[in-house]
Amino acid sequence: MSSSSEPVLDDRWAGLVDDAAIFPPGDAPLSEATAAFTARTAAEGAGLVGTFVLRDTDLPQVRGLDAPLSVVVTGGAGQVAGPAALCRRLGLRLAGLEIALRDLDDLAGNARRVVAAVDAARAEGSLDEDVPVFVELPQTEPGHSWLLAADEVAGAELRLKLRTGGLEAHQVPSAATLASWIDAALDRETPFKCTAGLHHAVRHRSGHGFVNVLAATGLAFDGAAPDEVVATLEERDADALVGLDLTGARRWFTSFGSCSVAEPLADLRALGLLP
Numbered sequence: 001m002s003s004s005s006e007p008v009l010d011d012r013w014a015g016l017v018d019d020a021a022i023f024p025p026g027d028a029p030l031s032e033a034t035a036a037f038t039a040r041t042a043a044e045g046a047g048l049v050g051t052f053v054l055r056d057t058d059l060p061q062v063r064g065l066d067a068p069l070s071v072v073v074t075g076g077a078g079q080v081a082g083p084a085a086l087c088r089r090l091g092l093r094l095a096g097l098e099i100a101l102r103d104l105d106d107l108a109g110n111a112r113r114v115v116a117a118v119d120a121a122r123a124e125g126s127l128d129e130d131v132p133v134f135v136e137l138p139q140t141e142p143g144h145s146w147l148l149a150a151d152e153v154a155g156a157e158l159r160l161k162l163r164t165g166g167l168e169a170h171q172v173p174s175a176a177t178l179a180s181w182i183d184a185a186l187d188r189e190t191p192f193k194c195t196a197g198l199h200h201a202v203r204h205r206s207g208h209g210f211v212n213v214l215a216a217t218g219l220a221f222d223g224a225a226p227d228e229v230v231a232t233l234e235e236r237d238a239d240a241l242v243g244l245d246l247t248g249a250r251r252w253f254t255s256f257g258s259c260s261v262a263e264p265l266a267d268l269r270a271l272g273l274l275p
Helices: 030-039 056-062 081-090 107-124 144-155 175-187 210-221 226-234 238-242 262-270
Strands: 017-019 049-055 068-072 093-100 133-136 159-163 192-195 253-258
Touching: 030 049, 030 056, 049 056, 049 093, 049 253, 056 068, 056 081, 068 081, 081 093, 081 107, 107 133, 107 144, 133 192, 144 159, 144 175, 159 175, 175 192, 175 210, 175 226, 210 226, 210 238, 210 253
Parallel strands: 017 049, 017 253, 049 068, 068 093, 093 133, 133 159, 159 192, 192 253
Antiparallel strands: none
């Protein structure tokens, strides 16, 4: 995707965006999306992009693709090993697995099944030890069941995936809910990625901003009060955000999936954060 002659972005932004162009609302055809990913130049944000996100069912259509892939498992825990093994057979570069918990009546049990499946896939050699696995918890308040599931994920040294938006307004979590999710991840020293709704750098009328999430994560890790973290997530003044510690937060907030790379790139340039 990029060459050694391209400028290296600083640690705040390098690989922050996972290219999810084939997912709603972008819905780009797979062939067009992969071609755009591999052809992306520095001017088009190559350094800003980490992986290409696709479904496990898409893998047979991308054989020969030389790109780091984040694979979304479309089924349950029993389907963890299959996509990993298929990537190995097809010579694809598996950079991450993502799987959502669906058993809302037993989130912790569902998480344990995912952990067991990941352990089995690693033991049999289909899933390398260094490939991160992100477990998506539901968009609910982090109550007892939610937190128990997070405990299972953290105990197995897997990672969390937080859904920060959606196609409809009610799918955007409140700042207080998002702050609670971030706090739960940090309390367990568990890195997380986000997905959906973070096209823009700064909080806006219809959704969260990824710079807000970075800044809030840094503040929460440093022990800021919950109301300060919430206020940071709600902040719409970019100048109030960019002076905060954004680099250290990347240890925890590793990336976010976006169907658009152009929008985050344009926002960062407009704020003077990228050349």
